[in-house]
Amino acid sequence: MSLISDRPSTTTAPDRRRAAIGKLLYRFEGQLGELYPIGLFPDGIHFHNEFEGRVVDGPFAGARIFGLDQFVQRPDGIGIIVAPEVIDDGTHRVALELRGYVVPPAGLPVPPLEVMLEPDFAFPDLDFRVTGVATAATASPELAHLNSSIVVVEGKVNLSTGALDVSAYLVDAIG
Numbered sequence: 001m002s003l004i005s006d007r008p009s010t011t012t013a014p015d016r017r018r019a020a021i022g023k024l025l026y027r028f029e030g031q032l033g034e035l036y037p038i039g040l041f042p043d044g045i046h047f048h049n050e051f052e053g054r055v056v057d058g059p060f061a062g063a064r065i066f067g068l069d070q071f072v073q074r075p076d077g078i079g080i081i082v083a084p085e086v087i088d089d090g091t092h093r094v095a096l097e098l099r100g101y102v103v104p105p106a107g108l109p110v111p112p113l114e115v116m117l118e119p120d121f122a123f124p125d126l127d128f129r130v131t132g133v134a135t136a137a138t139a140s141p142e143l144a145h146l147n148s149s150i151v152v153v154e155g156k157v158n159l160s161t162g163a164l165d166v167s168a169y170l171v172d173a174i175g
Contacts, residue, residue: 022169022170022171023169023170024058024168024169024170025060025151025168025169025170026055026059026060026061026087026167026168027055027057027058027165027166027167028055028056028065028164029054029056029164029165030051030053030054030164031162031163032049032051032069032157032162033049033051033162035049035159036048036049037117039117040113040117041072044073044074044075044113045072045113045116046070046071047073048068048070048071049068050066050067051067051068051083051162051164052065052066052067053164055087058168060087060092062089063087063088063089064087064089065086065087065088066085066086066088067086067096067098068083068084068085069081069082069083070082073113073116075110075112076110077104078101078102079101079102079128080099080100080102081100081101081102081130082099083099084096084097085098085134092138092142092143093139094136094138094140094143095137095138096137096151097135098132098134098151098153099133100130100132100133100153101129101130101132102128102129102130102157102159103128103129103130103131104128105126105128105129108124123159123160124160125158125160125161126158127157127158128156128158128159129156130153130154130164131154131155133150133151133152133153134151134153135149135151136149136151146170149170149172150170151168151169151170152168152169153166153168154166
């Protein structure tokens, strides 16, 4: 049942989320660099890694996208993403500050964090869901609307192969 009316909803959750999110800003395919462990902290394992790819759909199609991922693997299996990134299409540059989560497939057993620090540990060859939000900054006058917009990010990452497939949707600008 819908929380807004007593009539059952015929729209699926992903369709409702897409409709609420807004138009596609970019979809990129890329590669996650080596997950370089910094160490085990009270909140989880801190990793440092880079990523790079190409925008394959949306207004920035063909642009290079790259950045740094300061990744924390929590004991419950959820990963925290803090990733400043840049889109560069040769004419415009847009910086984004992404914060979000990497969620393992349902039912996947979570090994103890100490096991993940062992030299022979490998993440399973499975897609993990990526979800998050970002803010954008650009000096390009024709893209100034991005400076007051929220970007919603959805996609997947394979922590074993490093394959990334991520889409970003522009939410209406504030103000």
